[in-house]
Amino acid sequence: MGASQSTESNLTARIQxxxxxxxxxxxxxxxxxxxxxxxxxxxxxxxxxxxxxxxxDWAGLRQYERLWQMERWHVAIENLxxxxxxxxxxxxxxxxxxxxxxxxxxxxxxxxxxxxxxxMALSFIVTGxxxxxxxxxxxxxxxxxxxxxxxxxxxxxxxxxxMAIYTVVIAAVWQASGFVMAMFLAALRGVDQxxxxxxxxxxxxxxxxxxxxxxxxxxxxxxxxxxVLAHLAVKSFDLxxxxxxxxxxxxxxxxxxxxxxxxxxxxxxxxGAASAMMMLATVMAIIVPYLYSELRGGKKNG
Amino acid sequence: MYLRKTILATGVAISALxxxxxxHAEPTAEVLHWWTxxxxxxxxxxxxxxxxxxxxxxxxxxxAGGGGDAAMTVLRSRVLSGDAPAAVQxxxxxxxxxxxxxxxxxxxxxxxxxxxxxxxxxxxxxVMKYEGDYVAVPVNIHRVDWIWANPTLLAKVGATEAxxxxxxxxxxxxxxxxxxxxxxxxxxxxWQDATVFETVVLGLGGPEFFQKALVDLDEDALKSDTMKTxxxxxxxxxxxxxxxxxxxxxxxxxAMVMNxxxxxxxxxxxxxxxxxAAGKVPGKDFICSATPSEHGYLFNVDSFxxxxxxxxxxxxxxxxxxxxxxxxxxxxxxxLLKGSIPARLGVSxxxxxxxxxKSEADLLAAQEAGGFLPSMAHGMALRGHLSGxxxxxxxxxxxxxxxxxxxxxxxxxxxxLAKD
Numbered sequence: 001m002g003a004s005q006s007t008e009s010n011l012t013a014r015i016q017x018x019x020x021x022x023x024x025x026x027x028x029x030x031x032x033x034x035x036x037x038x039x040x041x042x043x044x045x046x047x048x049x050x051x052x053x054x055x056x057d058w059a060g061l062r063q064y065e066r067l068w069q070m071e072r073w074h075v076a077i078e079n080l081x082x083x084x085x086x087x088x089x090x091x092x093x094x095x096x097x098x099x100x101x102x103x104x105x106x107x108x109x110x111x112x113x114x115x116x117x118x119x120m121a122l123s124f125i126v127t128g129x130x131x132x133x134x135x136x137x138x139x140x141x142x143x144x145x146x147x148x149x150x151x152x153x154x155x156x157x158x159x160x161x162x163m164a165i166y167t168v169v170i171a172a173v174w175q176a177s178g179f180v181m182a183m184f185l186a187a188l189r190g191v192d193q194x195x196x197x198x199x200x201x202x203x204x205x206x207x208x209x210x211x212x213x214x215x216x217x218x219x220x221x222x223x224x225x226x227x228v229l230a231h232l233a234v235k236s237f238d239l240x241x242x243x244x245x246x247x248x249x250x251x252x253x254x255x256x257x258x259x260x261x262x263x264x265x266x267x268x269x270x271x272g273a274a275s276a277m278m279m280l281a282t283v284m285a286i287i288v289p290y291l292y293s294e295l296r297g298g299k300k301n302g
Numbered sequence: 303m304y305l306r307k308t309i310l311a312t313g314v315a316i317s318a319l320x321x322x323x324x325x326h327a328e329p330t331a332e333v334l335h336w337w338t339x340x341x342x343x344x345x346x347x348x349x350x351x352x353x354x355x356x357x358x359x360x361x362x363x364x365x366a367g368g369g370g371d372a373a374m375t376v377l378r379s380r381v382l383s384g385d386a387p388a389a390v391q392x393x394x395x396x397x398x399x400x401x402x403x404x405x406x407x408x409x410x411x412x413x414x415x416x417x418x419x420x421x422x423x424x425x426x427x428x429v430m431k432y433e434g435d436y437v438a439v440p441v442n443i444h445r446v447d448w449i450w451a452n453p454t455l456l457a458k459v460g461a462t463e464a465x466x467x468x469x470x471x472x473x474x475x476x477x478x479x480x481x482x483x484x485x486x487x488x489x490x491x492x493w494q495d496a497t498v499f500e501t502v503v504l505g506l507g508g509p510e511f512f513q514k515a516l517v518d519l520d521e522d523a524l525k526s527d528t529m530k531t532x533x534x535x536x537x538x539x540x541x542x543x544x545x546x547x548x549x550x551x552x553x554x555x556x557a558m559v560m561n562x563x564x565x566x567x568x569x570x571x572x573x574x575x576x577x578x579a580a581g582k583v584p585g586k587d588f589i590c591s592a593t594p595s596e597h598g599y600l601f602n603v604d605s606f607x608x609x610x611x612x613x614x615x616x617x618x619x620x621x622x623x624x625x626x627x628x629x630x631x632x633x634x635x636x637x638l639l640k641g642s643i644p645a646r647l648g649v650s651x652x653x654x655x656x657x658x659x660k661s662e663a664d665l666l667a668a669q670e671a672g673g674f675l676p677s678m679a680h681g682m683a684l685r686g687h688l689s690g691x692x693x694x695x696x697x698x699x700x701x702x703x704x705x706x707x708x709x710x711x712x713x714x715x716x717x718x719l720a721k722d
Contacts, residue, residue, distance in 0.1 A: 051687065052399050053378060069719050071712065072694055138546035159490075159548040161701050248490050248548040249701035250694060264371050266690040267399065 045273035063270040084233035095180025116178035128242025131171040161251040187218040329619035332361035335391040386609035401432035409436040421646040440645035446600040464591035487564035490548035496679035509673035533706035575641040590657035599668035602680040691720035
């Protein structure tokens with residue numbers, strides 16, 4: 001309030017000098033509080049005795065011990081490995097393949113690109129519900145094949161405890177591979193055409209040009225795509241809820257659905273917080289090396 | 303200046319709208335609930351009308367979603383910020399949880415004036431009281447251990463009534479299966495698996511065993527041979543359901559019985575609402591029969607817990623609301639709409655259907671015999687983390703080829719882990 005004493009022009013100059021900081025400050029403060037503040041708070045909750053309501057009593061590592069003794073958490077972690085691994089690899093392969101095919105200067109590329117990208121515009125809830133209907137043996141694909149006369153056709157992954165998690169992979173890949181394609185397509189377009197022409201001159205075949213020149217030169221995009229896909233995998237929640245509801249039983253539980261169940265349905269805030277911290281650690285394990293390499297790379301270039 | 307004041311005032315008014323009382327202090331009650339559709343919504347509207355007819359001001363706070371999970375999350379934040387609603391739809395041991403936090407109001411003076419001790423069944427009083435004081439009011443009694451059967455399908459294998467023992471149940475189901483009829487309509491969701499499980503525990507183990515195993519969590523009962531036979535029976539039932547059961551909602555399973563696609567469903571009496579809504583007549587179009595047990599009766603009671611509020615108008619509103627909820631008029635209206643029976647005994651059941659009358663008669667018999675027990679699957683018997691641990695094992699067993707021995711040892715482990 002001391003500024004009210006000074007002259008008006010002085011004040012304007014001051015404001016202008018700090019304008020950028022002032023504009024950023026609210027969102028900075030909000031994210032500092034709502035993101036990092038609550039991460040710290042959740043971190044503390046994981047060490048507390050909280051059950052129904054948050055309490056501050058120290059429980060040490062007890063909540064983590066209980067978490068790792070729970071059969072259901074092991075199922076969730078195993079599912080995350082299956083789901084995350086298959087989801088990332090399949091999305092990369094399909095996305096890369098689509099991008100390379102689209103890159104062949106074909107007709108109607110714009111229309112095709114839109115079609116492949118569209119699933120990304122849907123919410124995971126919609127994707128989950130649609131695939132639930134498609135994969136339901138009594139309703140979707142299997143019953144359609146039976147109606148066509150192929151009565152021995154069997155596709156019951158959705159209702160099979162051992163296979164349910166793979167249906168989540170199918171739906172997630174369908175949704176995200178178009179997005180990966182767009183990333184690769186942009187990168188492919190950025191490759192220096194002169195090098196490719198030079199390779200042609202030297203008589204290199206098309207596959208050899210792709211594997212020898214283009215794909216190595218877009219390597220950074222792989223890293224970006226993996227980071228985006230990995231965090232999609234770790235935080236996926238709505239897709240599982242809509243598609244399988246975590247079932248049959250809890251066979252397709254993921255860490256996010258586990259956390260929700262514990263914290264909001266079972267009055268186990270402490271265990272829920274501990275599982276949330278484990279998820280954070282998983283994401284950090286992926287993001288931190290990535291950021292590190294990015295920042296170092298930036299320094300080198302600068 | 304004026305504009306700023308208006309903006310401020312609007313802000314305050316919006317935040318205060320939920321709790322504000324007007325100049326003359328009329329009894330006010332804010333009610334947090336998740337009864338937002340169908341018969342339940344109508345029932346809440348009936349309560350609101352009654353409350354307003356008595357000069358009260360009803361502040362509705364419906365939070366739909368997740369079967370109450372969303373409402374519970376709202377409740378937590380409201381209590382933590384010191385602004386609890388007057389009445390909250392809460393049930394079972396969750397009431398004790400909140401009472402332990404010192405968040406619930408004492409209703410003893412209303413209880414005495416209205417003579418609740420005389421009309422509410424003692425087992426339900428226990429749920430509504432914390433250290434001897436009434437802190438919540440019951441609105442209904444749902445029975446969980448029902449078999450809903452399709453008489454036309456039963457007749458095809460020569461049966462005229464639902465089975466009376468679990469052996470009969472298996473024999474009948476085998477016959478149905480041989481005749482190409484799906485014996486059991488079931489929805490593969492954890493709570494539905496648990497519903498079937500607890501009726502089997504009640505039937506094969508008897509009321510005393512049920513009390514020991516699923517209420518007291520007695521370790522010897524949990525790892526007993528009886529528990530193994532319960533899981534054996536669950537495995538048999540797994541063979542009686544159709545292939546597409548995982549994830550199916552309970553009302554779709556009920557529809558299967560109604561439409562003649564399956565012969566029987568084990569489900570609480572909210573299923574009756576589906577039959578009645580479709581214009582079916584009990585005894586003729588469908589059979590309601592208790593699952594095999596010796597005078598057992600598993601109750602699932604919805605209730606409203608009364609939270610500490612400040613201000614005369616709010617305290618008065620809360621008491622008026624409590625009085626109305628336990629009153630005969632609301633109990634009758636609500637339960638006719640919801641398919642359950644009144645939580646106070648002695649309300650005339652003339653307007654109710656035969657299943658409801660059977661429910662009350664069985665209730666009285668079960669009370670005599672000591673078989674009137676809280677449902678585990680519906681959060682009446684155990685706190686959420688304990689019942690959750692049991693449900694996890696039950697549903698994992700039902701949806702895999704786990705052996706009964708392993709299920710029992712996992713059950714003991716899970717309960718122990720959840721206990722500490």
